[in-house]
Amino acid sequence: MKTGSRFLNAVSAVALSAGVVSSGAGVVVLGAASPAEAAVVQRIDVRGAQRVGAEAVRSNLSIRPGQNFNNADIDESVKRLYATGFFSDVRISVSGGSLVVTVSENQLINQVVFNGNRKIKDDKLSGIVQTQPQGPYSESLITADIQRIREAYAAIGRSDVEVTTQTAAVSEGRVNLAFVINEGDRTKISSINFVGNNAYSDGRLASVLQTKESGVLSFLTRKDVYNEDKLRADEEALRQFYYNHGYADFRVISSEAVLNETGNEYTINITVDEGQRYKFGDISVESTVDGVNGDELEGLLEVRSGNTYSARDIQKSMEAISRRVSSAGYPFARVVPRGDRNFETNTIGVTFLVDQGERAYVERIEVRGNTRTRDYVIRREFDISEGDAFNQETISRAKRRLEALGFFSAVNISTQPGSAPDRVVVVVDVQDQPTGSFGIGAGYSVGDGGLVLEASVEEKNFLGRGQFIRVAAGGGFDEARTYNFSFTEPYFLGYRLAAGFDLFKSSTSSNTYYDYEEQGGTVRVTAPITEDLATTLRYTYKEIDYINDGATIVNTSQPYLDVINQGTWKQSIVGHSLVYNTVDDRQNPHEGIYASFTHEYAGLGGDSEYYKAYARARMFYTLSDEFDVVGSLAGSAGHVVALGDNLNVFDQFKLGGKEIRGFDNSGIGPRLNGDALGGTTYFTASAEATFPMPFVPQDLNFRGAVFADAGTLYGGELANAGGAQGTDMSLRASAGVGVIWNSPFGALRVDYAVPVAKEDFDETQEFRFSMANQF
Template sequence: MRILNKLFRVSVLTLALLGVVALLPGGVGNLVGSAEAAVARAIVVRGNTRVEDETVRSYVTVKPGRPFGPADIDESIKALFATGLFANVDIAQSGGNLVVTVTENPIINRISFEGNKKLSDEALTGVVQSKSRAVLTRARIQSDVQRILEAYRRSGRFRATVEPKIIDRSNNRADLVFEINEGTKTGVERITFIGNKNFSDGRLRDEIRTRQSGFLSWLRTTDIYDPDRLNADQELLRRFYYKHGYADFRIVSAVADLDREQNVFYVTFTVDEGDKYTFGDVDVVSSLQGVNNDTLSSYVRTHSGDTYNSEEVEKTLEDLTIEAANRGYAFAQVRPRADRNYENHTISISYYIEEGPRVYVERINIRGNDRTREYVIRREFDIAEGDAYNRVLLDKAERRLKNLKYFKDVKITSERGSSPDRVIVNVDVEEQSTGEVSFGIGYSTSDGVIGDVSLTEKNFLGRGQYVRVAVGGGTDKRTYDFNFTEPFFLGRRISLSLEAYQHVYEDNSVRDYTQRQTGGGFGFGLPLRDDELKLNLFYKIYQTKITDLSSDASKVLQDAEGDYLTSLVGYSLVYNTLDDNSNPREGIYAKFQQEFAGVGGDSRYLKTTVEGRYYQELIPDWGVVGMLKGTAGQIQGIGKRLKFTDQFFIGGETIRGFETNGIGPRDMGNSDKEALGGTYYFAATAEATFPFPGVPEEFGLAGAVFADAGSLWGIDDNLKSKADKLVSDDFDLRASVGFGILWKSPFGPLRADFAVPVMKNDSDETQIFRIGGGTRF
């Protein structure tokens, strides 16, 4: 019975469905046709004013006469939106046609920025991708907002906000305005090191470029967080540890945490120092025919027993590579092989020199140099296109380019050339500002308040030339200086320097006369061994005028009144291995110089001076740096007596505890006890500097203890005969001890010294306190 009921229901439903289909126009055929895909006779474009109809049709996947479905419509709409030309797209079938209706995006009339002060309109224009007279798209605007925010983050402003505004204009044009709230600067509140045992946090902070925020933040930008700078800091830390013998050093992590409430960053470096190593056995093994190992050993800078130093290893590689090339092996490769003894903490190094694969430099691409001329970069390479490829020489070129200070960053990479034996070298540089307008102000106990203003350009017109113009003055002096240096004269690694100046020193407590000196000169610098040893040849000519003598001036001064011309040639040998010329901690500086006056002019003499300084970290963990310094000089007339101003004058600037011109021969025949100078002098200094314990390093305070000694003697016989009452002309040792306070102030480095003479003559002029300094900002 149930089965019969089900059969009855199915029959009724089937009859009903057949009846409905029978009522439709066309019957069953119509139902079958409705399931088939639609076909468009033509594609009609509407709403476009700038874009051609054919351009729109080219992005529509539906073709006339071919079936299409909903998927084709969706794909066409996506393709049209992807062009960035349209704000809205609608596709519908009308009759037998497919109608594409578009609303075009407006054209950008102009782009402006409001509220920006720290970043200029020019800088922001270079950041955004939207350009005037280009199509305005919402996606690109949002991308530009992120780009502007990233630019502000890189300048240390993480609270910056950007709101884009679109202002409609006629003819489907629009102005794009970015309203910017720059916010306050996000500084680095604290830099912490974890895992360091041999060097303090303060010592390591001195080695990196990032600085902590403090009361000097308004003068610098290195106290803002910059991810690129943080990466560079990690490399600086590695080089520092590798240089001091810690070959196993590694950085576990470098993290910058942002405190959004305080708007500050906390930077933390976690390090693993490892053990300290010294060099073990060092030898050279050459497989080059005719090249003796012993002769190449003289170019090795690493010596057994010395503290391991990765920089010395790198320089040895460079020296051996260049020497092998000079001997005819252009493809020679130098590979260091290290044998590490973990028990004795030694690293033995063998430098293997062998013939490398014959690979040539096909091309050198220079990229990123918008201002610097390409030849300025290329001349720092010891290889050129077509030469043998050598990675060691490329690393040397990269170091040279970084030392120029023209670029924020330099990266040299290589890729395969057109054939297996060809290599393409890519040099990517990021330029930075090289010009400087400086205002100086300072105080000297001998010259009172002094100041100057100077214009300096280290990369003049992108040619790598150095130009400086300076004007200075003070209570008792006026100075005018011009300097120009061409580091590559006539396309060779020979520097040409030009100078012109006028210095006026008026009479004061240490001078009983006014001296005006006007002159100039030129010189050539020739590197003898890379950047460490240099020969300078120079010519100088200047006119000296002595006026305004007091009525009771010494006969020596009276005879010197007037003006005379000095024309001289000279040379100097300079050896410099200092790690930092402005704030050295390690290294040697030595200079030997001779001047011969007599190439015309009124003076005839030979002057010889020597200077040597040695720096060494005494207690690296505490930042204690020791310095030993020695200077000496001798001058003698040649066929003509010396003039008063030709002689040496020294005092408190050389041996602290004494006045300027405070030691040496003097004429006691008048009330002023006038200094007459001498033909011989020497001075020596032993000093140790250290940061003040317990004082935050942000204050920039440091202390120094020192001992000075020296003497000035031997006035010229012609001048001696004119003195009324000559005293202190013999070699008498002067000495002093004292302490100093050094301050890296907002007005520049200042130094105050307190010195007590422990050995002196009765005629000497003493000075317990001396202060000096200046600034550049």
């Protein structure tokens, strides 16, 4: 008891003389007994809490009547009270058996408004600031909110924004708060300069960066906004570009952004050391894991001796080996590449070492930065979950999947130590980007003199759930109309199954004697077989109406002309497809193969009975790294056979401008009185080269194209109809040029093609325009 009295007296003396000093930061300074000493009070007396209430104050204290407390408890209590934001001053003292807590209340915020803002709307600013109506007026919180507003404006290129505050009393203890914003001028990027680059031009390297020079469309793209984190990401993009093109010694020596305050614009200077270009030397796989033979794993490698060195191919090889070893029952197996440089031959030999690795488990997966995409959409791209064995190759595969979704402008996955030495926390940082698009397609038929238009709206990440929705409608001056609606759930019932449906309706008017209407729907399910190979099963039901306009019909004994008599026809089709896709970038491909094979059976009811098979493939290859010239070769073929009495006109293939540019849709093949009959067999081939547009800055993302297409469509009983033209397999061909623009609105393309081999009755369309518009 004597010790306790001495402690109380010491605390009381300090409290009475200094009031127990408090500061705006919530730090209390006490000169009292040592932490080992303790005191007890019988009651807590709260003073000054008129609006908040005494009980609210007591609930935030770590001190309780009848319990021991010391200096640390007083410090903690003061900090808790300040942390509520409701008090501008807190004082704690001891008087007799009472703990006296004296507070000065902050004013309450009645309303928060924003003045002077035009570039960022009120609703977005309201979500940024933490000061809210009915909350306390806190100077520290408001100071932090001012900084948040400045950062938001810096993100859109307005680093010189000025933010101040004004208050207006509305009643006792209540104020309106206004953030007054002077947005200033937008900070621009005048130039991006490279030093030390010899293998690639400044323009080629600039095309790799996310940061772009200011231009006429920068107000839409916002890519000319300087950000230090963005510049670091651009450094990494340069490294990956060089590492994937043979420059294993590449370094970014320095990067800096210099602000010209007079013009309010940045100049970015990046100094690099390219080093030598390497090819792969000897390649091998060694294993120290019992039961795993390294020689048997060499067939999984993406790298080949003599090929240009590529870090991407090494990573793919590591992942392929890791998947195989993990599936064999070794989840902790680790794959490490060991390089052996030969400076005389400029080669790098690579040995992939497979060892058991350390045992580590995933404690949790933490997702950060997603403001729109839901957490589960991100988590489901991982093949591991909490509690599973940690595997770095699995993490790399998940990163590639997330980037391929197109939902994010940046994806970064890192690891942190968990709660135990064998626990790992996986941290996923993402930045959402717009995923909706508005598309416009147009074409002009020289033969018909008609303009055809199509508009579409699609969303790849509907409501942040990862679902795909597309609505499209089109029409032309020839009374043709098309309507389409598609929906896809990429993870049906929680499995990696993309299930969806399509609804469609179209109508057109024949050149001579009928109107045509078609409507129906498709249900489909797609399942991955490997990372690059997928299979799809679908069912389609379709109703087709031929409406005769009363014109004279020649040779009505032919099946085609029987169809033209007024009536409704039905199709019931089961189809199956295989798709192989290794294309590196869907919007701007440089390497890879896209190939598909589809076969269909019609005959589960309906008026069609046939078996149909068709395939197409396209290969991309970089012809010149230095000049960014990309070549592609494409081919397609198809054949249909009747399983019943005859093929109907709508059972056969149609061929036109989508396959052989320069021709109208369904403009090639057998025709009768100007109408397309279709055929049972077709072949097409195409060659194209794309390149940056000369004399146009590469930052504008314009590319030119030259191409040549060829193909034929023939065969079938319908081609034997009296008066039919084009019944043989004569070749059609065209050549042309195009302009491709990866614009802020999406990928836009204009093609002009001239048929160089055609029949007199073919229908041509020399000019074709298409656009996919990002918003």
